[in-house]
Amino acid sequence: MTKQERAARTRDALLLAAAQEFQRHGYDRAKLSAISSQAGVSSGALHFHFENKAALAEALRTDASRALRRAAHLAHRRRTSALQALVDVSHALADLLRRSIVVRAGFLLSCEGAHGTGLNLRQEWQLCVQQLLAEAADEGTLAQASPGPHLAGVLAASTIGYEVLSRTNPEWLSSFTLTGFWEVLLPTLAAPDTLTELRPGGTDTAHQASNAALRTGFVPASAGPALP
Template sequence: MTKQERAARTRDTLIRSAAREFDQHGYALAKLSAISSGAGVSPGALHFHFENKAAVAAAVEGEASTALRRTARIVYRERSNALQNLADTSHALAQLLREDIVVRAGFRLSCSSGRRTDLNLRQEWQSCVQQRLAEAADEGLLAAGIGRRQDLASTIVAATIGLEALCRDNGEWLSPGTITGLWRTLLPMLTGADTLAGLEPAGSQAAPGRAHAPVG
């Protein structure tokens, strides 16, 4: 292994250890000593890669953002209709939040009201929802007289982000069954019976979680 490869591996290990620390204790109470200890490296090795706690947190957020965006692109490339794609994307992102500590910690850091960074993953999710609803309208999928798309997007974002917050105390809130139940409730409000018959609230077979394929 080259020196550069060892340095990259150490950095990745530190990011994962930091994610565990931030996930358990939040940004304010997280300790650099616990991060370095959890990674099995000295404090000096940590400071070689990261100047301070803010820099470590930014790295965790950046890794989370990359994973979330990559997953959304994978689902989008399946090119199902816009409403199915929106449901599939929510299932895939929920899977990441359940299973990937870096994504979970990075999402929470990004959405924390006490920190101001260039990343806002909650806003990115809202933009994704708005885009899919605009595509659904262009495809003629939305029910007649359904109301403003902005209100629909706000409702979907509030529901999905709310599940992420509830998951901090009980992981079942982001389980496949809970996400399926959410879409089983929402989809009949969004579209007519003909379109609804072809939609799968549990996610299509092409969605990463349903296909049991590695995400990203």
């Protein structure tokens, strides 16, 4: 193993340990000594890669953002329609949040808006929803010719609410739960002739996008028990 490979593995181990520590105790109560111990490295090795706790949190935010953006981009790029892309992107993001503790921790830290640059993935998700609804309107696939001013906010708030609820019960981010959400919503959102073509459970694109984001983004999956 080369020096560069060892350094990359150490960094990944530290991020995984930091994600676990932040999720257990929150940012303020998390201890660098516990993170280095969990990662199996010395305190000096931790500080070689990350100057302080804020730097670790920023790295988690950045890795989560890259993975989520890549998954959304891939799901959007392979779409058949804007509404199906919206469904697929939501499934891809939920899949990432289920499978990667690094993404979950980074998402939470970005949404808290503390100890960092102000990156907010919840706001980015709302912008993504707005864009896809606008594209759906242009395609003529919405039940209404133009999405109302509050529709994107309602959709974003509903799906983000599942992430909040999943912190105590991972079932809220399950594919089954999200599919049920779209089964209820799509009949009021989509034009009748479009509805029959939509798959509320997502297409293969959604799972492929989350897999690609984990693989190419070098984001470790959860080291704990597998989530549903």
